[in-house]
Amino acid sequence: MIVVMNPSATPQQVEQVAKLIREMGLKDHIIKGTDLTVVAVIGDDRKKDRGALEQVPGVDRVVPILAPYKMAARESKPNRTVVKLGNSATVGGNQVAIIAGPCSVESRAQILDAAAKCKAAGANALRGGAFKPRTNPYSFQGLGEDGLKMLAEARDATGLAIVTEVVTPGEVELVAKYADCLQIGTRNSQNFKLLEAAGKQPKPVLFKRGMSMTLDEFLQASEYILAAGNGNVILCERGIRTFEDHTRNTLSLSVLPELHLRTHLPVVIDPSQGTGHARLVPDMCKASVAAGADGLIIEVHPDPSHAMTDGAQSITPDTLATLVASLKRIAAAVDRSV
Ligand code: PEP
Ligand code: MN
Numbered sequence: 001m002i003v004v005m006n007p008s009a010t011p012q013q014v015e016q017v018a019k020l021i022r023e024m025g026l027k028d029h030i031i032k033g034t035d036l037t038v039v040a041v042i043g044d045d046r047k048k049d050r051g052a053l054e055q056v057p058g059v060d061r062v063v064p065i066l067a068p069y070k071m072a073a074r075e076s077k078p079n080r081t082v083v084k085l086g087n088s089a090t091v092g093g094n095q096v097a098i099i100a101g102p103c104s105v106e107s108r109a110q111i112l113d114a115a116a117k118c119k120a121a122g123a124n125a126l127r128g129g130a131f132k133p134r135t136n137p138y139s140f141q142g143l144g145e146d147g148l149k150m151l152a153e154a155r156d157a158t159g160l161a162i163v164t165e166v167v168t169p170g171e172v173e174l175v176a177k178y179a180d181c182l183q184i185g186t187r188n189s190q191n192f193k194l195l196e197a198a199g200k201q202p203k204p205v206l207f208k209r210g211m212s213m214t215l216d217e218f219l220q221a222s223e224y225i226l227a228a229g230n231g232n233v234i235l236c237e238r239g240i241r242t243f244e245d246h247t248r249n250t251l252s253l254s255v256l257p258e259l260h261l262r263t264h265l266p267v268v269i270d271p272s273q274g275t276g277h278a279r280l281v282p283d284m285c286k287a288s289v290a291a292g293a294d295g296l297i298i299e300v301h302p303d304p305s306h307a308m309t310d311g312a313q314s315i316t317p318d319t320l321a322t323l324v325a326s327l328k329r330i331a332a333a334v335d336r337s338v
Contacts, residue, residue: 002063003039013058069219071226077264083204083232086161086180089124092266097295101127103310105147115154117317122324126160131167148178169197176201199228208236239274248276256291268295272313282323289330
């Protein structure tokens with residue numbers, strides 16, 4: 001960090017700042033400019049309370065320099081992280097992964113049908129919630145372990161890796177027993193005990209950005225999973241809350257180039273929660289691939305008008321097949337493949 005002094009700060013006040021920095025076990029380096037004096041801090045200050053220095057008389061502001069996330073930062077790893085999903089997909093390599101399936105597992109017949117149709121349409125992995133974090137307690141909460149068993153059967157039938165959500169730390173082990181990748185949803189993005197529990201088990205984690213989270217907070221939260229021992233983290237943008245109301249959320253695609261600069265972790269886009277409307281999903285998928293997405297997680301339902309959850313934003317398998325054909329061309333234009 002750098003401590004910027006007020007123009008009127010006295011030499012005694014500058015010395016007090018330098019002394020406090022040394023008390024923190026760090027080194028100080030005083031730089032006197034023509035108008036201002038700044039005190040640079042040498043050493044890793046991330047475990048210190050930087051804000052406390054702002055209380056010293058004569059201090060104008062404290063500017064952090066080191067990224068507050070160590071393991072997620074781009075510079076911490078020479079190569080980009082490539083995450084394997086079961087035996088059917090990789091996320092973060094040259095190929096753009098297509099994770100498709102219904103919002104929720106509704107029945108054995110529904111998930112087996114959806115899995116077969118998604119695979120035929122070009123998907124590499126299957127999504128489907130067995131534990132659903134619902135805004136309303138009376139809404140369908142998912143089939144729980146029965147739903148996980150149905151997903152496992154769908155994997156056996158199609159070979160598609162399973163991505164499914166875990167909602168509580170206590171269910172991490174159960175979900176990890178069936179899933180190839182644990183999804184952590186937007187509503188749990190700062191449930192740090194859940195993030196740690198997901199970090200202590202071996203399956204990859206698809207981690208969604210909180211709906212009101214800055215990118216800095218998103219990366220710091222992902223650090224909980226990494227620091228607990230699990231390096232296989234996929235970041236997922238699913239839209240944020242804004243004043244805009246023509247979509248369910250505002251799908252912020254500029255996070256793609258920005259996250260690729262800040263982190264080595266792969267980034268996937270969820271255009272379904274991101275827009276809330278099936279009619280908007282294909283174009284947002286195309287824009288995402290053009291902007292460097294490492295994967296897409298798309299809600300696909302064989303019969304959207306009878307879906308138990310998120311029918312309005314679910315595309316059909318036929319739409320997925322047409323979309324995948326376009327995505328192949330767009331991917332080729334940006335030196336990727338689908
Ligand atoms: C979902 O994927 O169905 C879901 C609930 O996502 P989110 O956590 O992004 O709302
Ligand atoms: Mn959904």
